[in-house]
């Protein structure tokens with residue numbers, strides 16, 4: 001039987017009833033923003049392969065799964081152990097199925113100048129700066145799921161690091177999903193403002209419990225002001241039937257720096273679409289990531305880095321490991337606009353295919369509209385090196401362990417880009433746990 | 449007891465091509481034998497087939513190691529039983545440090561023998577002793593396996609692995625090529641330290657030079673897939689003078 005294509009309207013069904021319960025009720029500017037988002041989503045419709053950004057990723061899961069809005073009861077389920085990744089965090093914010101769980105969170109003891117609040121609370125408190133930024137960092141963007149998030153945003157955090165404040169320890173945001181009777185959907189919206197000369201580290205961890213389906217439609221806006229710096233990390237360890245779509249918009253100011261690393265280790269469909277604007281001279285970014293997929297999982301990293309001013313620089317390294325029948329997509333576009341002379345942009349995408357059924361589509365793109373720039377890109381896909389495997393095995397290392405060693409070595413090159421040591425170790429642990437057999441190698445990554 | 453390594457009428461095909469064509473070789477425990485021969489005569493093929501490399505098919509004959517047929521064994525099983533190959537071209541493995549590699553290898557072998565694994569402290573102690581004797585700087589241990597190593601460093605690293613794993617049978621495939629005289633002496637000393645009544649070494653070389661530091665009990669000439677001649681250590685010196693022309697002609701069939 002042919003699958004039924006579903007429409008934007010169908011996806012919105014069921015959400016209208018709960019509209020009044022969404023956070024920020026009674027704020028006219030927000031009602032307006034939501035209405036615009038809704039309208040845009042309906043106009044754009046669900047993305048199809050005709051759209052460049054969705055060329056290699058199909059929205060099949062939506063055809064066989066009906067999602068209902070997450071309720072308060074979904075968020076109240078009991079979770080024995082919060083899967084925190086960091087031992088030392090400046091603050092921890094925990095959401096379960098989109099619901100902020102204050103008793104599991106800890107935001108006490110933050111230094112002056114650092115404010116972290118769940119979106120709903122921040123909106124209720126009426127912090128004026130939010131209205132100036134929410135939806136404005138991204139601007140009008142023809143991204144259906146971003147628009148849908150704008151219409152339905154119901155969780156997520158608002159972070160502000162005040163001018164000149166520097167926060168050394170990371171802020172950890174944990175989103176636990178799953179264990180609901182029917183598949184749910186929720187829409188975390190994050191807004192991070194790093195003011196002039198301020199710096200911070202934020203780790204967002206999405207983790208699934210159980211094997212049920214759910215849909216997290218996240219959106220994030222980041223504004224790093226002049227001289228500011230943000231390290232922004234994500235770990236996605238979603239359940240096998242889960243969908244995680246994340247759309248991010250980042251603006252980087254004069255001499256400001258943005259470092260991102262996204263690790264995806266699971267999910268039926270996990271897609272990250274990141275757009276970075278290096279908006280003023282001296283702005284720089286590192287946009288890195290790694291993914292490990294198996295079974296029928298699908299991972300999509302679609303990125304756009306725009307150099308809009310002179311002396312801007314970008315580095316991008318993505319590495320992935322694909323087993324079984326899993327698929328991955330890497331689409332990376334670097335645009336050097338007119339007037340952005342003396343800029344440099346370097347991009348590298350590499351995939352390791354562990355089985356004959358695994359596939360990757362890679363599309364690196366450079367668009368350069370000015371002279372005097374340094375840009376490069378490269379993409380490669382290959383298998384484990386037979387000579388390396390034999391060498392390891394000839395020294396007594398069993399094949400499974402030898403394969404693990406080589407996979408780890410391959411990914412380490414990407415994970416080493418994470419400049420926060422605690423986060424880097426947490427990421428490497430995730431990688432090790434993903435590997436098929438337990439290894440004895442963990443300490444190697446500790447000492448670095 | 450029979451020889452440590454007993455190769456009988458060995459025929460090996462690589463791809464479609466038969467490289468070894470009825471090779472016989474007996475290496476008793478406690479002895480060092482040298483295999484010499486012109487380029488392309490199948491020396492590395494022999495070393496790979498002993499170590500168990502994929503794609504090297506034994507079509508006839510057998511390789512017995514301490515009486516056991518090696519053919520059905522995985523490379524790691526052979527290593528666990530005490531077979532070691534020092535590669536002619538050691539493989540670079542970026543992202544895996546030398547220390548991790550050595551520790552994983554040693555502990556894997558210990559596990560497969562039912563011995564307890566060494567903890568980090570015990571291992572470092574053992575490693576220090578070996579690196580000191582071989583004049584290997586600590587920095588070489590922290591670097592990725594062979595990545596960016598000079599030719600000499602790679603060869604010394606092979607000997608370090610051998611020293612750590614303490615094999616019963618070591619096959620050295622042109623470990624001397626590309627070494628200066630100092631490095632050559634270090635390598636030879638490493639091999640000689642391992643000499644004992646229960647161990648054997650097969651030294652594959654193109655030149656006699658190494659054999660003045662590692663004195664072989666026997667020398668075999670391999671050409672065109674078979675041992676053409678065997679003799680005492682004086683055969684190596686003779687070959688150095690006459691070259692391999694004789695054997696090239698012999699096998700020109």
Ligand SMILES: Nc1ncnc2c1ncn2[C@@H]1O[C@H](COP(=O)(O)OP(=O)(O)O)[C@@H](O)[C@H]1O
Nearest residue numbers: 462463465467486487488489490491492493494
């Ligand atoms: N992987 C391979 N595929 C096809 N032929 C090979 C391969 N490896 C070696 N050979 C061939 O086998 C012969 C023996 O090679 P090798 O064992 O490397 O000789 P040696 O080590 O004595 O120089 C050569 O003719 C070489 O070209």
Ligand SMILES: [Mg+2]
Nearest residue numbers: 491492536622
């Ligand atoms: Mg050779």
